Amino acid sequence: MTATADSLWFMTAHLLIRLKQSDNTEGLSIIEHRMAKDFAPPLHVHHQESETFVILEGRFRFQRDGEVIEADVGDTIHLPKNCVHGFRVVSDYGRCLTITNGPFEDMVRAAARPAATDELPEQTPPTLEQQQALAQICSAHAIDLLGPPIA
Numbered sequence: 001m002t003a004t005a006d007s008l009w010f011m012t013a014h015l016l017i018r019l020k021q022s023d024n025t026e027g028l029s030i031i032e033h034r035m036a037k038d039f040a041p042p043l044h045v046h047h048q049e050s051e052t053f054v055i056l057e058g059r060f061r062f063q064r065d066g067e068v069i070e071a072d073v074g075d076t077i078h079l080p081k082n083c084v085h086g087f088r089v090v091s092d093y094g095r096c097l098t099i100t101n102g103p104f105e106d107m108v109r110a111a112a113r114p115a116a117t118d119e120l121p122e123q124t125p126p127t128l129e130q131q132q133a134l135a136q137i138c139s140a141h142a143i144d145l146l147g148p149p150i151a
Helices: 104-111 128-140
Strands: 006-010 013-019 029-036 043-046 051-057 060-064 067-071 076-079 084-089 093-100 143-147
Touching (some): 006 104, 013 104, 029 104, 093 104, 128 143
Antiparallel strands (some): 006 013, 013 029, 029 093, 043 143, 051 076
């Protein structure tokens, strides 16, 4: 990890912000996600940005507007804004980059906490209060949570 990367725990993932929106004129954000098996955010939609995933380690299952896509190391999955999507880590460990140019980075910062170590945070299911808080933070950043994570 470089000294300039922000290290955050988001849900049960460890995120490293590799390129901050504030550090480039295009407003791009590149975030490295490190996740355990079965990490899966709720089904959701981004209204102000597209999201591109580059798979670095592991195997992922994506759902994009009802279509299921299996992704392995080296694959790139593009999710245009306003498409309903989600993903799940189906291998023991997954690592990917997300590339966005909208409010996603700010949402992550609002919902995350500084990582205490370089390891993954404790792998516990979110409480109802945590789920409600995430939904409110996402909504404030033009991201709507639509349902449970994909299988």
